[in-house]
Amino acid sequence: MNKTDYDVVVIGAGLLGVATAYHIKRNNENLKMMIVDKAASAGAGNTAQSAAMYRDTFSSEVNLQLSSTTVNFFKHVQNEMGVDLSLRDITYLWLMDRQQFEKNKSAIETMLENKIRIEILKKDDIKEKIPELVTDFDDNSEAQMLGLRNIDFGILGYDCGELDADKITRDFYETEFKKMGGETRYSTQITELVLEPEEEKLGIPGEPVGWQKKKIGSAVTSDGKIITSQTFIVATGAWSNELLLPLGINSQVMPLKKYIFRVQHNRLSGFLDNEFFNEEKTTPFFIFPVHGIHVKPVKYNNSIWIGGGSVVGKPFIITNPNKVKEETNPLDDTEANPRDYEFDRYLILSEYLPILKDLPLTNSWAGFYAMNTIDKNPVIFKPIGIKGLQVVTAGSGSGIMKADAIGRIAEALYQNKEVAELYGGVSFKVSRLGLKNRDVDKEFFVI
Ligand SMILES: Cc1cc2nc3c(=O)[nH]c(=O)nc-3n(C[C@H](O)[C@H](O)[C@H](O)COP(=O)(O)OP(=O)(O)OC[C@H]3O[C@@H](n4cnc5c(N)ncnc54)[C@H](O)[C@@H]3O)c2cc1C
Known part of the structure; x- marks a missing residue:
């Protein structure tokens, strides 16, 4: 050799x-x-x-094994090895209408069988715990035009959270x-x-x-x-x-560009301060019932990070392997398009969370999923x-x-x-x- x-x-x-x-x-x-x-x-x-x-809120064996063993190891690194990863179980709350809940019922049963710590919340419970959230759009023609779904149920995942990558x-x-x-x-x-x-x-x-x-x-x-x-x-x-x-x-x-939008404002402090869900006393990470739009709470500076959104019609970016030496590679572009917030996520989210109405975008960035489309x-x-x-x-x-x-x-x-x-x-x-x-x-x- x-x-x-x-x-x-x-x-x-x-x-x-x-x-x-x-x-x-x-x-x-x-x-x-x-x-x-x-x-x-x-x-x-x-x-x-x-x-x-x-x-860990997955129904498939592969997803569950990959994620739960990883997170358990990260917890071991932080708790037993003493490396601060800013890892916190701030919980996930998947919001869904009745139809989505019915569709996910067998997956929810699988998760319960696998001893994943989830709780099913009903609409009244959600409204009581998160009064800022609008759950019903039956009489709201604008919301119907936007294709919003009501919030009838929430699946709360306890062993879910955030860390510092x-x-x-x-x-x-x-x-x-x-x-x-x-x-x-x-x-x-x-x-x-x-x-x-x-x-x-x-x-x-x-x-x-x-x-x-x-x-x-x-x-x-x-x-x-x-x-x-x-x-x-x-x-x-x-x-x-x-x-x-x-x-x-x-x-x-297949590289797929994804945006994160950040809104920071003192008006959000009451919403972010919530005693019902986790030890951090913050609202959970929300997944809304349309287009996988999600909101990450960042309590310490009164901000939220908004991600997700429809990917239908969004291009995959293919770079030319022969041109990687060139200075501008589209995959290095970390700029988000604020119009995607203004004319899409904002219109949807401000219906679910009117507290966001008229709050300006304070920051945004983008990255690429290395997406395995299969x-x-x-x-x-x-x-x-x-x-x-x-x-x-x-x-x-x-x-x-x-x-x-x-x-x-x-x-x-x-x-x-x-x-x-x-x-x-x-x-x-x-x-x-x-x-x-x-x-x-x-x-x-x-x-
Ligand atoms: C907006 C967004 C939100 C996300 N949110 C989550 C989340 O909440 N939870 C989650 O689990 N995952 C999330 N992900 C996915 C997660 O970030 C990625 O799956 C993960 O970071 C991939 O790691 P990686 O090492 O494969 O890629 P990368 O971190 O991109 O690392 C690849 C590295 O290769 C280097 N490189 C590339 N080409 C060359 C070359 N020719 N020579 C030398 N170096 C090269 C790059 O500089 C880069 O550092 C998110 C991704 C995005 C974009």
Whole structure:
């Protein structure tokens, strides 16, 4: 075997990349490893743009195992290992009309069977606990034009909440990785993964040709340097296609732009101060009955973060792999479009929460889901026929809450193990998140 600079290079220092690097290094301390990222620090990509919410209110086995083991590990990191992650169970409240409730009934039963701590709230209870919320629109023609649904029920998830994505990325995974001797290199973009013959080069034009066995021998950086490694792990999230498509690898990632809008005003303080739901004495994270619009309460500065909204007709952004060296990459664009608030989310939300009427937008930003459009779950695989390459991507909209499990599954795959052990001793078949024998059960708890 030729001598390489590294045993393992992880490309991408988002939460999935650092979790993967940490678990591989923890189980193989002697490996020479490096994380490389085009940003100036870890977690500066879509991890930084995220709302960083977590939940266990899922009906599918895969979602439940990935998220609950991850969140339990994060709680262990914070409570037993003493790393402050600002993790708080502020609860989730899924608001729905009668029709949505009926549709979700069997999923709710599955969650109760799985001992997920949820409570069903009826309309009167919701109105009493959150007087700011409007629940009925039968006589409101504007609301009907907007397609609003009444609020008849709420599903309250107790073991759901928020954490600081930057803290788990940098204060835990990256810090621990470095303590074990792992290296990091930032402000370094990988522009190409170089396909080579697995054996000696023969000097044939266009090597490696069809019959030759292939490997990734090296990576080229934007400043023209070459990094060699036995294994490269591509954990570049929404940017995955840029390195993989030129190699004929389809990771199923479709980048989808998502906005977060922030409204901060003293008028919100009474609404945010609520004694009924959690120890933080704040209103829960709300999911409204239309278009997955959600509101995250940020009590300490009287603000709310508004996310979600209809994605029908919204484009996936495909970048040209041959042009990634260019300065403006649309996937680096973190600007939100305020008109999407003014003419869409605001019109809907101010009907449900009139307290928002006429309050100005104080901030907004955007990021990209690395969306797996088939089942919205991560994709972890070794491409067939190319040695020295592994892919860990497609966090979709839930990569934060599943990150530790993803890191452990990626580590098991690196070691060619069939089964990964998730936090708490939960066994997970590695191939379930691969492409060839993928086995992700359908999620039924969707509004
Ligand atoms: C608006 C929004 C809200 C979200 N809310 C939630 C939520 O509440 N809960 C939840 O669980 N998830 C949420 N998510 C999803 C979550 O943020 C992602 O699933 C997760 O952060 C993905 O991590 P990652 O490491 O795969 O990607 P990223 O954090 O994007 O990391 C990829 C890294 O690769 C680097 N990179 C890319 N190309 C190259 C290259 N060629 N060379 C070197 N480096 C490169 C980038 O700089 C980046 O740092 C949200 C996402 C968005 C956009």
